[in-house]
Amino acid sequence: MAIQKREYPTQQAIIEGCIKRETLAQRSLYDMYAPRMLTLCMRYAGDRERAKDMLHDGFITIFNKIESYTGTGSFEGWMRRIFVNTALMSLRKADVLRKTGELDDASGEQSLEPSALDKISSKELMELIASMPEGFRVVFNMFAIEGYSHQEIAQELNISESSSRSQLSRARSWLQERITR
Amino acid sequence: MENEFDNRLREMMESYGEMPEASSWDGIASSLAGSRRRLWMKRSFATVAAAAAVVALFFIAGGDDILIKQKIEPQITVVQNAQEAVSDSSEVPAKVVTVRSESRALHADAKGSMSIKQEEVTVMNPVAVAASADKNPESPVIEKKIPQTGEKSIEMVEFEESLKNRLGKRGKPVLAFSAMLSPAASNEDINLLSLSNANHKDLRSSMDREQVSFDNVSDTRFLPPLTIGLQLMLPVDRIFSLGTGINYSLLYSITEEHNRFGTDRTEQTLHYIGVPLFLQIYLYKTPKLNLYANTGVTLEKGLAVRFKRTGSLPSDEIMRVSGFQWSIGSGLGVEYMIGKHTGLYADPLLTYYFRSNQPMNIRTAEPLQFRMEIGFRYRF
Numbered sequence: 001m002a003i004q005k006r007e008y009p010t011q012q013a014i015i016e017g018c019i020k021r022e023t024l025a026q027r028s029l030y031d032m033y034a035p036r037m038l039t040l041c042m043r044y045a046g047d048r049e050r051a052k053d054m055l056h057d058g059f060i061t062i063f064n065k066i067e068s069y070t071g072t073g074s075f076e077g078w079m080r081r082i083f084v085n086t087a088l089m090s091l092r093k094a095d096v097l098r099k100t101g102e103l104d105d106a107s108g109e110q111s112l113e114p115s116a117l118d119k120i121s122s123k124e125l126m127e128l129i130a131s132m133p134e135g136f137r138v139v140f141n142m143f144a145i146e147g148y149s150h151q152e153i154a155q156e157l158n159i160s161e162s163s164s165r166s167q168l169s170r171a172r173s174w175l176q177e178r179i180t181r
Numbered sequence: 182m183e184n185e186f187d188n189r190l191r192e193m194m195e196s197y198g199e200m201p202e203a204s205s206w207d208g209i210a211s212s213l214a215g216s217r218r219r220l221w222m223k224r225s226f227a228t229v230a231a232a233a234a235v236v237a238l239f240f241i242a243g244g245d246d247i248l249i250k251q252k253i254e255p256q257i258t259v260v261q262n263a264q265e266a267v268s269d270s271s272e273v274p275a276k277v278v279t280v281r282s283e284s285r286a287l288h289a290d291a292k293g294s295m296s297i298k299q300e301e302v303t304v305m306n307p308v309a310v311a312a313s314a315d316k317n318p319e320s321p322v323i324e325k326k327i328p329q330t331g332e333k334s335i336e337m338v339e340f341e342e343s344l345k346n347r348l349g350k351r352g353k354p355v356l357a358f359s360a361m362l363s364p365a366a367s368n369e370d371i372n373l374l375s376l377s378n379a380n381h382k383d384l385r386s387s388m389d390r391e392q393v394s395f396d397n398v399s400d401t402r403f404l405p406p407l408t409i410g411l412q413l414m415l416p417v418d419r420i421f422s423l424g425t426g427i428n429y430s431l432l433y434s435i436t437e438e439h440n441r442f443g444t445d446r447t448e449q450t451l452h453y454i455g456v457p458l459f460l461q462i463y464l465y466k467t468p469k470l471n472l473y474a475n476t477g478v479t480l481e482k483g484l485a486v487r488f489k490r491t492g493s494l495p496s497d498e499i500m501r502v503s504g505f506q507w508s509i510g511s512g513l514g515v516e517y518m519i520g521k522h523t524g525l526y527a528d529p530l531l532t533y534y535f536r537s538n539q540p541m542n543i544r545t546a547e548p549l550q551f552r553m554e555i556g557f558r559y560r561f
Contacts, residue, residue: 024400026213030206035198042199052205059209064216114185122197125190144187145194 011075018066026063033076034059037083043129043141044087050094058086084146088138088156096134116179128178132171139164140171221549225531229511232474235464354415355422357526359556361408399438403543406432414461414558422461429454430481432542438492445492451542453506455481461514469518475528476511486540506544507535516558528554 008014008028017025037058041051061082069078117125132140138157142148143164148156150164157164410428417423432451437444459477466472483502490496514528530552534544544550 021217023210023213027206027210030209034201034205036195038201038205039194039197039199043194052201055201055205056208056212060212060216063209063213114189117186117189117193122193123199125193126197126199129194145191147191 015066015069015075018063021063029062030059033079036076037079039126040080040083041087043126043145044084044091044138046130046132046134046137050090054083054087054090057090058083061086080146084142091138096138116176120179128175132174136167136171136174139167140175143168144171218549225533225549228531232511232513235474353561354413355424355558355560357412357414357424357426357556357558359408359410359412359428359554361406361410361428361530361552361554399436401434401436401541401546403546404433404435406430406543408455408552408554410455410457412457420463422463424457424459424461424475424477426457427454428457428479432544434542445490445494448487448489449540449542450487450489451502451540452484452486453481454484455479455506471516471518471524473514473516474511475514475530477509479508479510479532481506481508483539502540504538506537506539508532508544509535510552514554519557522560524558524560526554526556526558530554 008017008025011032014025014028014032018029034055038051038055041054041058042048045051045054058079062079065082069075120128129137129141129145139153142153142156143150150161150168153159153164154161408428408430410426412424412426412428414422414424430451430453432449432453434449436447436449438447457477457479459475461473461475463471463473482505485499486502487499488496510530510532512528512530514526516524516526518524532550532552534548534550536545536548539545
């Protein structure tokens with residue numbers, strides 16, 4: 001829209017507007033990132049209702065803490081980090097993460113062909129990940145998509161690194177089985 | 182192999198967006214508005230509390246005696262040789278002595294000007310007037326008084342005089358002409374509300390663009406409200422003044438609605454007339470500078486609202502405004518005297534506008550406002 005182009009021509013202008021607590025800038029930021037952040041939340045939450053709550057809480061945190069974005073690194077990366085933390089907090093409250101620690105039975109590494117992903121669409125893949133058992137869904141998301149290390153995952157989830165590895169392995173086999181079915 | 186798989190997976194997930202429901206933003210916007218309101222309330226409470234603390238400290242410390250000093254310094258020469266005076270007292274009967282005292286303290290009346298006041302205090306001399314008065318008739322000398330039953334000490338007399346001056350003497354009325362702006366809105370237009378589904382296609386990824394349907398965007402901007410007024414202040418005593426007056430406010434806003442048919446623009450002009458009632462408390466007074474706190478309430482009545490629309494359905498109509506707008510406010514102020522009777526002042530104020538079914542304006546959108554009142558005061 002012309003009005004948006006005039007006032008917030010760039011992402012930097014939107015961020016500056018958000019720092020000034022301008023509602024239009026906040027709305028612009030929301031419109032830019034809400035779809036991708038909702039996808040992120042759905043991957044962690046497993047259901048849309050809980051994901052919507054995470055989206056709400058995540059954006060409130062973003063708007064309240066936007067001054068703390070220093071400009072180093074991508075803004076989207078910063079936002080993703082906040083949304084992952086928000087999601088983890090929400091899952092912790094719902095006692096979902098306890099199940100992550102319970103699955104401590106390691107199994108062998110799975111080798112997955114990247115070409116396997118050509119068979120499904122992004123939407124199907126997202127739904128598949130969201131439907132993963134809670135026990136290893138979080139670890140898979142954090143490691144495979146967000147790029148956390150096992151050490152970071154272990155710290156965030158208060159589990160051992162070996163647990164993180166074994167849950168990732170389980171997640172991979174679970175996913176491979178569903179994709180190749 | 183695993184890395185390649187993860188990279189591909191990441192690419193697919195990062196580029197994919199699930200559209201949230203339209204109500205999702207409404208929830209966020211309402212939470213943000215709530216937290217903004219809470220923040221304002223906290224800040225205003227802190228400001229009021231700080232002002233109250235300053236005023237309280239001022240009074241606890243006897244501020245009115247310190248800052249608006251009514252100091253009586255009687256010129257009394259104490260007898261050098263008390264024994265001599267006492268010995269002579271047997272020969273001199275008790276008599277009434279009039280002592281001239283001169284106070285050079287600041288008489289901060291309503292004009293803020295300084296004056297020198299002479300007082301005459303009559304005291305009983307119970308013991309004696311120094312016989313040395315005969316020796317030096319040019320300077321009447323008395324002994325520092327020893328109070329007896331039914332008599333008043335000099336300190337008591339001073340205190341009573343001070344109290345009389347403080348409570349009994351009012352300053353003169355003050356007439357003020359004021360203009361008021363809300364600086365929060367003065368730098369640039371406030372974008373307070375954005376309604377409907379915004380559609381910032383230029384800012385979206387190509388994948389998002391496909392998923393977003395065109396919808397309306399409306400944008401309301403409020404210009405800084407302007408208030409001008411005439412006030413009359415009547416000092417209650419040297420510290421407190423009560424004020425009232427009449428003021429006129431002009432509120433202006435522009436709403437632009439962009440839709441698939443073009444842009445509709447509505448200009449809204451609101452006219453209010455109001456009567457304030459406020460209390461002003463002087464915290465510090467000098468002949469040139471006054472600092473004070475003030476608090477009060479204002480009742481405003483909307484006179485008319487004009488809607489001027491351009492776009493697909495142009496129109497121009499004027500409607501009456503029903504109901505009243507109440508507001509309360511408080512703040513600190515400073516006044517600089519540019520002449521004997523005239524002072525320029527600036528009062529930063531926090532004002533809260535109560536919701537009362539008024540047409541949409543900056544006060545209904547942001548009930549708590551920071552305002553700056555400037556003007557000049559004339560003392561009769």
